[in-house]
Amino acid sequence: MRDPRQIAVVGVTGYSGLELARLLLRHPSLETPVFYLRDANGTACLAERFPQFRGWGEAPLRPLGVAAIRSSGAGTVFLATPHEVSAELAPQLLNAGLRVIDLSGAFRFHSAETFTSWYKLPAPHAAWLGEAAYGIPELYSKEIAAARLVANPGCYATSVILALRPLVESGWIARNTSVVCDSKSGASGAGKDPRRDLHFVELDENCKAYGLFAHRHTPEILEHTGLSESQLVFSTHLLPLARGILSTIYVTLDPPQTGPDVEALFRKFYAGRPMVRIWRAGTLPELQHVAHTNFCDIGFVLDSSGRRLVLISCLDNLGKGAAGQAVQNLNHMLGIEEQTSLQ
Template structure:
């Protein structure tokens, strides 16, 4: 097979360097171009010495580079960049995978409310696919434009999918997603609040009054359940670790749901998925068990009064971002989902 010519827009953030780590050794990928407004001319390995001897690209100026030479372009950029460049790329037949939010929310009003940006290409949005392969593999395979899911939504949706798909949730009680993320989720931006001396040896909740991933999750919950009544209380927390995300889901089952052996149901649902691991009953998923890998693990705990607690872990930069993006790319080009994604977790 001929190699896939890959472009990366915005390669200086954490999702950018993570794409490079995964794509550089990918057997069917040729890294063609990587752009950075601020760092044009700088060798990539000067910024990321971990890639010395592995990636010999130099950051290109996005103003002058021609991305239509690529087969696929990843946007590891702030919200709003992908939608400004997607029309030209789509017209040229280039596939687009946006790691930001431009193509995640089909409801334009919701997007504009939460991201404070007018949406500039709603026609492309309409054909864009929400890139959660375990739920939408076929759509992903045939997509030209992917809205790569947010990190938190990936944990919530995969944690609940078997219940949603079977209509086993009592929607009169809101789903509670108590979510915890490592600091790399905040990106590689110079900000006081994520300095080592601020974030280390500390824990806080944030965006309790409203986080941008809440409407994204809610839209998918409604879609998957076919039920507009579903409700969600979503509280994210910032944990002093670099990578890793753990989401604790508290759900009330309906009468039918309460009669199921959920352990078995979950195991069967994800049996064929290469990147979802339903752990044995009683197991305690740890974020380090997936550090650096595209794997997502979960465990199911029956609780009192028909409630169930589901704990889901992933590496927020891999399955929660760049790894999932590469998984999407693999499907879009007819490759096995795990091509180039077999890197094992780093433990300890």
């Protein structure tokens, strides 16, 4: 019988992986996690490879291999790997009886067609797609607690879905009107590989839009808000900062509402969900309020007609947008307080 508190982590080199390591090393309910890297380079411990971890507690670093993970006794594995790698590793680890939390996009869709159409790749893991829980605990905590496989959501998608879901369920969004989501992200969301457009000089003092009508987080948003493809307009921008996503979301309401009504809707929807913080009507969160946290902060302004609503949804793309939410999912799988290690 595998112990779910024995943790394996695959792929610690990226920004999400490093943040995950930080959160797991200080998590009070876990055994020391073991890290696996394709390129472990003979170094035996995490801090030798990543000197910023010295003094945080030691953890073993081992060459990646499914057999090694299987025989290690680990009960839960985090995959902080590209989707191609996750697609290959996850089924093997699941078949060996481990529970898997995958931070990539490989298992985020119930439909293989959706995956293939947006990722331009076959979806070989179709057998597992139906079983994966979509890892936003504020929406799917029961499924996550019971799941063998959790697909940790996209960072943009988390910020947009958490802001829209209460409105969608309320039926207040006017039919046949566009919902515009203008999302802005720091550079750590774009990954760690050196790229010309992520060179410091290219992004410093710059701001640019990218991926219009083509961003891979689009189908996640459609699936978990229920908006139609023709209703949603989703855009993404790069900002000259390291961490954080701020989504400005434009919705038309019908019938018109008051500020207190909208606030009450959100407060009720997220009651008992401490990681989503609702701001008072007319006040707005900023990126700095959520940087280095696992919070998603949501605020809004309603115009005087009560019809035009602008929402601001903020989170840290490495926190609630990736590693933090992954640990929150783990906490649900272990049946412990969801904030554990996240404050």
